[in-house]
Amino acid sequence: MSDRYQCLFGILDQSALHRADKAQLRDQNLALLLRKIWAGPETTRASLARDTGLSRSSVSSLVDELIDMSLVQERGEGISTGGRKPTLVQFNYQAKYILGLDIGASHIGVLLMDLNGQVIHWKQEDCPVRDQPAQALQKLKDLEQAIYEDSHIDQSQLLGVGVAVPSPISPQNPRYLSPTFMPAWQDIDLIKALDFPQNLTLVIDNDANLGALAEVWWGAGQGCHHLAFIKLGTGIGSGFIIDGKVFRGYGGSAGELGHMVIDPEGAKCVCGLQGCLATFVGSQPILDLAHSFGLNSSDLKELIATLKEGHPKAREVITKTAYKLGLAVASLMNMMNPERVILGGELALAADTLLHPLRECVQSRSLWSSVSNSSILTSTLGEQVIALGAATAVLQKALTQPKSIFMDR
Template sequence: MAGLNDIREVNRLRLLEELRRAGVADRSELARQTGLSRATVATLVADFVARGAIVEESERNGAPGRPSNRLRLDPSAATVLGVDFGHRHVRVALADLSATVIAERRIDLDVDAGSKTALDTTAELAATLMAEAGVGGDRVLGAGMGIPAPIDRRSGRMPSASILANWEPIRPAEELAHRLGLPVRVANDADLGALGESTYGAGRGFSDLLYVKLSAGFGAGMILRGALHTGATGIAGEIGHLGVDPLGVICRCGNRGCLETVASGYGLRHVLAPTHGPGLTTARLLALADAGDTTVLAALQRAGTMVGAVLGALCTALNPAAIMIGGDLGAGSAPLRDAIRAELRRTALPPTGDVVLHAATLGDRAEVLGAITLALDETEWLRSADLVAVARQWTRA
């Protein structure tokens, strides 16, 4: 009997996932796309309509006769959590099934200092948002989580102990899942920025794009053929750790002269420390550039040229249609973007350099919106051991 119940729950989730993907559909379309019989679809739909998870609407298509009955998910039937860890902040958002944010909060936090405090604080923030929105735990399907470090998707661990060095050798998704009591998916923050911009921001309409996050650190996310590309082990996009200066400073990854050491907020502050002091912030750096500070502008020009050369090589290799420059430094500095654009077009093999390049539009919310997208992507859950657990959350009476 337990096996039969599991099959029923799998069928329920399959139908719900197809309806979430399609947006609206009728019963015959759901049967065709899911492979379920019409009788099974009719039974499942009737159950979900009674529970309030599916809404049925009549729609006339201009033809005579009875109107067709269209089905859609009730966005308020369930929710997901999006979590974005920066090096100095954590942002948590609660969203419904249409990705509309219901509640959101960001706090400053030294995430680099250690995982326990960061994860505990995140769980507390999630509980606060759920309480404020009046959402019980049985209405939260799961969470998407972004961290500013590479993630090996085979092990769920961070392969480099030097990035987020004070985090213990843990599996971040498992640790947060334990605290939340929910399934959690994790990705690199730049990957989630790419998801956010391609779904809700400046990248909409592009099936092949790069999202470059220039902030305290440096990374990139890639959308190829409409899907997030993370490579064989999940580490694709770590272009901040490509070597560009053999005589440069030692990077936090342990190598010398990485792109991050000259083109990230951290790297630029280090370069400018002799002339502008060790307390230079990114906001102050951008203000000085706007005021015409020649030393700052020269540093931005050099950084942009190096970034542009790397992106030119990527354009030649991947031929994306667009590049979104995000992060507080990248989106905030027109001189930096101008230098990137000029060098990219100089070095990329024509016509791959004729790529749309402009500032990302979602600001510091790109990553948390990408985390929501990750959490709503039930397709991967369909293939996971969490399948039945997720289905039971949907169908709990």
């Protein structure tokens, strides 16, 4: 019987595991209003009361608190609908800013975002991140400083920092990268190395996971509960959103699509296995394939340019790649049954050519019930998607737990 202490009861969040008190009640309603005001255009206290079911008196008191926190502002009077003119209230999207860091395998990017999801500034640079951690960290700081100067916004106006890394991250210990994929980073405590002030909210997660989050909030995944994002860049990674939340699995390595074995007799992969999807889909293997077809592109962009010129060999390279990718996506569909699959990363620029054979391959290998209501799309957020997702992770936390993020700082 004592085993039962471990039972999870299907409880989703911590709140249900501890007592609920009145302060929590208020926090919940405060957060509810904050989200309504954030999401909507200008609104009024009366309208919020109708929408949420709270009484007008409660709404008044809560909105006053949000105004005191300077998260919400009054914006003059609205139009009467047959009675007294309402006072308009609006979210103060410039109350704070969020920094998103995209640490890739061979590039870095820094993005500054307001609370509206508007990108204020975005800078990126190529950098041998995988092998030169110190250099990468220094360059990140440089880009951050450059953005402060250009935007006239400084660190004191930050709410938090989101960090995307090209490695699985363990939910239990997000300080260290995977030694398999990033050996040079093995002994680096990321939180220490990034060296942000204690009062900033810091979120670290895998790049594909954060890309998925960005798509749900701002891109092709809006309104979607179950979504998979596949990042086709130097390597290949994927991230899942389940019920609006990033799904990480037990050890944080959920979504390692790139190391799904497609061909047991295939080439050796960095991960130690044979015939992983990553040995077929990724910038290097694709360029190798192109080379074997007599195309000598030096990078993926060049190959895609060749493709757009209508070169049939380039088309064949992409088609073959799409087919390999389809094998993995079909398994993903059958297993996870997502509502949408979104392709991002450099290769997504070849979407016109990629999507058709990919969809065909997936359809011939997935259950009709898994595929019929699902769609495969390309990202609409471009190269900022990962950094945007990183910043969004902080925003998500702020809008769901406003008290813990905005107060006591």
